[in-house]
Amino acid sequence: MPPHYQERMQRVLDHIDRNPDADLSLDRLSDVAAFSKYHFHRQFSAIFGLSVHRYVQLVRMRRASYQLAFRDADGVTDIALDAGYEASDAFARAFRQNFGQSPSEFRTAPDWRSWLAALGPLTFARSKHLTNYSLQDVTITDFPATPVALMKHHGDPERIYATIQRFIGWRRATGLGKDITATFNIFHSDPRTTPPEAFRMDLCAASKGPVAPNDAGVEEGLIPAGPCAVLRVVGNSENLEAAALFLYREWLPQSGEEPRDFPLFCQRVRFYPDVPEPDSVTDLFLPIDQGARAVGGPGRIAT
Template structure:
């Protein structure tokens, strides 16, 4: 197979992933998905499994259950029954069985006290499948611009990266109570540590919301902070908001040496422009900032 033919084949398969990710609540039967790829329905199942390492049925189920888990953990106004219906289950008990089988907790238990370690393991096949044919970045994707000094409310996470979402949950609850929802304040993450080179117990990042209000003493541990003004290399990342290691590596390994720029004494950080599940996971937009001298 020529390179062009292989790329065309992979593009047809990628169309299927994109369709599932954007429309998880629609009809995703085998004949529908094979038509999107323009492959015979008699062979498509084996082609999908061979390409992505898991079956069509499992991929669809994982996409739906992952979205459901986000609603359970971060959307306290969504009922478990409503989440089950939205995930394509006609009865809450069928949803509960499927959720427990994949995540290891009932939907109600997960909502109350999520166990994030088995959650990460359960949905790792999704990340693996999507990384098969990842979009690569080029130097033209990077711009250099002046970032304005931005006061923020921040909550520090220190410890195992697998437990970051526990911190995120607490921060979201504080934001709601403080009237700093995503419509009112920009969302940032400051990465003080590289998870590949830092022992889990020493890993650190800050989750932040922009605000110039004074931060009153609070039990959540939220403090006032500042993302300083300065020049930054900016790489816009579409999709893959949960794992920014590959685009960060591109900035450090490829772009920075070729640019002739020098880094400034402030950590890598990002702004979450759009967030999952507000938009489909592959349509999330994240601006990754590398501070420069």
């Protein structure tokens, strides 16, 4: 895709993500892209592999599914209105057509595998946006020792959303919601090279006290203190692969640093759907050897 086309199409995708309940007609979006209506529609379909109308529908359905699964306080009628449907029965039909479950069935027991498959075209379209990181985007920070309440996910990464749903439920019940304590993920496995059954990832909430015995499987953990290379990722909060590869393949060899004996981890700073996807913020941490750089050396910032 020529750079000027990529910039204009990315402007359209960001506009849709930031305004999912606004007028997203072909006329309006072609204005955002600064293309003629007919040229825009052809180009969008050729570049992203689906029509503008289908892309908008999937963006709205994705947000609705997050609200159903992770926002218990949001009623189905309100979610339907947010998705652009004036009647909840029309929304229910469209939701079932997309995901194979009614909204109430999805809220109670989501079929995450079918959900991921249905959103595949949206994921593919968004993968067309390439973020170019530079060495200057990486800083080094002294990360403080952080006790966490930890829920382990072990198994198929496609099931991670079920683990997230259980962890959110536990956090709410114990008063450790994301608005109260920081949220971290620890990545023990690379999904590109790890068999699904061996994949491991920890969901964590910062904790200031002991974790009480519970049936959810949450236990005490610790993210240890030490220097870390930090790369801030804006948008694409669910796909950190490009950022992780940049840290390992490009930044690390050129930095003169050595990795420390702790996995890559991240802090979720701003969440989708609390903020639009382009405005989500994730800090990705690569632990590095404590003796590799003198304290206060170039690029170091204090936390």
